[in-house]
Amino acid sequence: MFAGHFGVAAAVKSKTPQIPLWSLLVSTQLLDLVFFALSTTGLETMEPLGDGGYTQVMIYAFYTHSLLGALVLSILAAGLAAFFWGKIAGLVIGAVAFSHWILDLIVHRPDLPILPGNAGEFPLLGLGLWNSFPASFLLEFLLITIGAFLYFRYALRSSGPKRRARAITSGCIMAVFLLLCLGFDVLA
Numbered sequence: 001m002f003a004g005h006f007g008v009a010a011a012v013k014s015k016t017p018q019i020p021l022w023s024l025l026v027s028t029q030l031l032d033l034v035f036f037a038l039s040t041t042g043l044e045t046m047e048p049l050g051d052g053g054y055t056q057v058m059i060y061a062f063y064t065h066s067l068l069g070a071l072v073l074s075i076l077a078a079g080l081a082a083f084f085w086g087k088i089a090g091l092v093i094g095a096v097a098f099s100h101w102i103l104d105l106i107v108h109r110p111d112l113p114i115l116p117g118n119a120g121e122f123p124l125l126g127l128g129l130w131n132s133f134p135a136s137f138l139l140e141f142l143l144i145t146i147g148a149f150l151y152f153r154y155a156l157r158s159s160g161p162k163r164r165a166r167a168i169t170s171g172c173i174m175a176v177f178l179l180l181c182l183g184f185d186v187l188a
């Protein structure tokens with residue numbers, strides 16, 4: 001899941017235009033960004049399953065993707081956003097960052113711990129939608145379709161008649177960006 005998280009960011013941008021788009025795109029992927037940083041140290045890893053294609057992966061991200069770790073990262077992002085852009089932006093950015101964990105909970109096979117480092121060895125969480133390619137693709141396609149639609153509508157509504165062409169262009173760029181991300185998800 002890569003494109004689906006960005007779909008959430010595009011949808012949220014349409015409802016909170018005052019928050020910079022880049023900050024929503026970064027916060028929706030914050031957990032994975034920190035995961036990639038930690039994976040260079042070997043602290044977190046991922047392992048392909050079978051042919052390693054779309055959805056065929058186990059992720060051992062016991063810090064960034066633990067429930068508590070995700071909450072801490074989301075609260076940090078919220079605090080930073082609140083400092084720069086105010087309380088509402090803080091709440092929105094925090095929620096967008098945590099939405100990553102919720103979506104991952106739906107799609108991951110059980111590999112998400114409750115506490116960092118899987119302390120206490122509680123059962124790992126994950127509803128395992130990735131076991132079904134069509135269901136995973138459908139969820140992700142729906143997320144980017146809703147995100148692209150809401151963003152397109154917001155771009156049109158927030159532009160005057162003179163800037164209509166620009167609004168349509170930015171709506172199209174967002175739709176193409178989300179589709180490319182979905183292509184990357186499926187083909188990478």
Ligand SMILES: [Zn+2]
Pocket residue numbers: 031032065100104
């Ligand atoms: Zn993730």
